[in-house]
Amino acid sequence: MVVSIQGRVMEGISGRVPAESLWQSLLDRGRRAVFDRPAVRVDPIDVDDVQGFILRGYRMPMVRHLLLTVGVPEAARALLGRLVGGDEADVPQITTAKDWHVGFEPGPFDDPAGTPRVKPDYCLNLGITWPGLIALDVADHVPDLSFGSFAAFVAGAAERAHLVGDTGAGSPGNWVGGFGTGADHVLVTLHALGPGAMETYTDRLAELFTEGGAYRILSRHDGQALMEMRDGVAVPTSKVHFGYTDGISQTTIRGGPENYSADRQQPCEPWLFVLREEAENYSVPTPLQLGLNGSFAAFKIVETDIVGFECFLQANKDTIDPEFLAAKICGRWRNGVPLALSPDTDSPSGGIPSGDLNDFDYVNADGSGDQKGLRCPVGAHIRRINPRGQPVAGQGHPGGSNNSHRLVRRGMPYGPAYDPSQPYDGIERGLLGYFINASIENQYEFVLSQWVNGSEFAGAVRLDPDARDPMIGTQASNDSVFNIPRSRGAADIKATGLTTFVTTKAAAYCFLPSVTAVKFIAGLPQAPR
Ligand code: HEM
Numbered sequence: 001m002v003v004s005i006q007g008r009v010m011e012g013i014s015g016r017v018p019a020e021s022l023w024q025s026l027l028d029r030g031r032r033a034v035f036d037r038p039a040v041r042v043d044p045i046d047v048d049d050v051q052g053f054i055l056r057g058y059r060m061p062m063v064r065h066l067l068l069t070v071g072v073p074e075a076a077r078a079l080l081g082r083l084v085g086g087d088e089a090d091v092p093q094i095t096t097a098k099d100w101h102v103g104f105e106p107g108p109f110d111d112p113a114g115t116p117r118v119k120p121d122y123c124l125n126l127g128i129t130w131p132g133l134i135a136l137d138v139a140d141h142v143p144d145l146s147f148g149s150f151a152a153f154v155a156g157a158a159e160r161a162h163l164v165g166d167t168g169a170g171s172p173g174n175w176v177g178g179f180g181t182g183a184d185h186v187l188v189t190l191h192a193l194g195p196g197a198m199e200t201y202t203d204r205l206a207e208l209f210t211e212g213g214a215y216r217i218l219s220r221h222d223g224q225a226l227m228e229m230r231d232g233v234a235v236p237t238s239k240v241h242f243g244y245t246d247g248i249s250q251t252t253i254r255g256g257p258e259n260y261s262a263d264r265q266q267p268c269e270p271w272l273f274v275l276r277e278e279a280e281n282y283s284v285p286t287p288l289q290l291g292l293n294g295s296f297a298a299f300k301i302v303e304t305d306i307v308g309f310e311c312f313l314q315a316n317k318d319t320i321d322p323e324f325l326a327a328k329i330c331g332r333w334r335n336g337v338p339l340a341l342s343p344d345t346d347s348p349s350g351g352i353p354s355g356d357l358n359d360f361d362y363v364n365a366d367g368s369g370d371q372k373g374l375r376c377p378v379g380a381h382i383r384r385i386n387p388r389g390q391p392v393a394g395q396g397h398p399g400g401s402n403n404s405h406r407l408v409r410r411g412m413p414y415g416p417a418y419d420p421s422q423p424y425d426g427i428e429r430g431l432l433g434y435f436i437n438a439s440i441e442n443q444y445e446f447v448l449s450q451w452v453n454g455s456e457f458a459g460a461v462r463l464d465p466d467a468r469d470p471m472i473g474t475q476a477s478n479d480s481v482f483n484i485p486r487s488r489g490a491a492d493i494k495a496t497g498l499t500t501f502v503t504t505k506a507a508a509y510c511f512l513p514s515v516t517a518v519k520f521i522a523g524l525p526q527a528p529r
Helices: 002-013 019-035 073-083 130-135 151-155 195-209 306-315 322-330 381-385 441-452 515-522
Strands: 062-070 122-128 186-192 215-224 227-230 233-236 295-304 408-414 430-437 480-484 493-498 502-512
Touching: 062 130, 062 195, 062 430, 073 122, 073 195, 073 515, 122 195, 130 151, 130 502, 151 441, 151 502, 186 195, 195 215, 215 430, 295 408, 306 322, 306 493, 322 381, 322 480, 381 441, 430 441, 430 502
Parallel strands: 215 408
Antiparallel strands: 062 186, 062 215, 122 186, 122 502, 227 233, 295 430, 295 502, 408 430, 480 493
């Protein structure tokens, strides 16, 4: 039965079935998935088979994404097999979600009393686009290949760019590095502890890719944590361009290896991020050796218009303090303090322990809280992208769960920290990385089309029809207005001159195969069927 529903969903997204009833059915099914489903036995997550960054944040300061196009399919498949062959001396190995064992400096979320772990100096991961699976001759060799529930992945990011606001300057025709051309087949992601390791493994991989004409490198894209000087030493921060502190709220996955600080949200079902048979809104791709324990992700490079953003803050300073406006735009003050916990200052008396910076909700089960968005605007970035317990279209329960649309973010800034004394230094800055989910339609695309670039989602709270996410939305015009509601009947603050501050430079929809799946692809017969 699920499969037939899926069929209808695919039709919907290509316009034959009205979007509203399509999103309504997706929302209703998502809600039922969380509340009404009978308790099913959930097998533990096979962390040895799942790619690491699906379930773990590596906390490494550098990343390099290498976009490859397939040359000789047999050689290309064979090389993938070596990346999971277990022989580090041969080639760098794909990093799984398995725990690192001894001697590792405990991180912010680690139990200092726990077993210290060794952190490798690199992590390696792999994404394959649908054209990539075709170029690897997987479809040729696998008669029962089916990605029936994943039309977005099959269609690809370029085809569906208009659904997520990647239009105008951000449209696929302007994308860089070969993304969206159909030659964008395999994305290899290398995280490294330092520049030395980054160059060593890049050189090893680049040499490897060309062996036997397996692959050609189309482009490479680097990200790096923004550094700041502490006691004369440059140290990585979790700052992003626009000046905010990022990486505070993480997505807790039931049975996952990472435990994050309190966030008053139910843990997410593992099938929302790892392809598993108990899933409620998709059928695992077949054959199962290929589909199980995999995942999907939208890879994205977005350029940030920092000058435009700072000018917008300053242009409204007679109406609202620039730092307060920056906080209202994001939902957090730039130092990470959430408006939900501290609506009037970024340094509340007594402070907020770092472990509590995510311990809030917008609307509680008894309907109390910040229904109208007087503390954190309903239209602010983090509240749009994860409304938590706020009732939204299709999920009308105060304090209810919107987990069926959650995302795992694995992104990093690119470009050096912005220097306000050199606003026009001509250096491109932005964010690049993966938004990971099991269903690109129901998670990534839904969030960007309905919540980031929509205004109807907020249930009882009516937003201006043209309202979009003030930080990452594709604004309706170059003079949009960001409405900030105020209490005690005071008129809304209207911040004018809002423009689109982020532009997509590249995107790709990737399948993140499990170790078993990579071995399956590598094991396909050399000679065509
Ligand atoms: C240049 C673009 C972007 C910037 C500067 C940005 C910045 C931020 C910041 C500062 C936070 C709050 C920190 C935290 O709670 O961890 C945040 C949260 C978040 N952002 Fe973005 N973001 C950007 C693009 C996106 C995009 C494209 C998506 C997804 C499609 C996204 C998804 C999220 C999510 C899921 C959260 C966590 C919300 C929560 O759970 O409370 N962001 N972002």
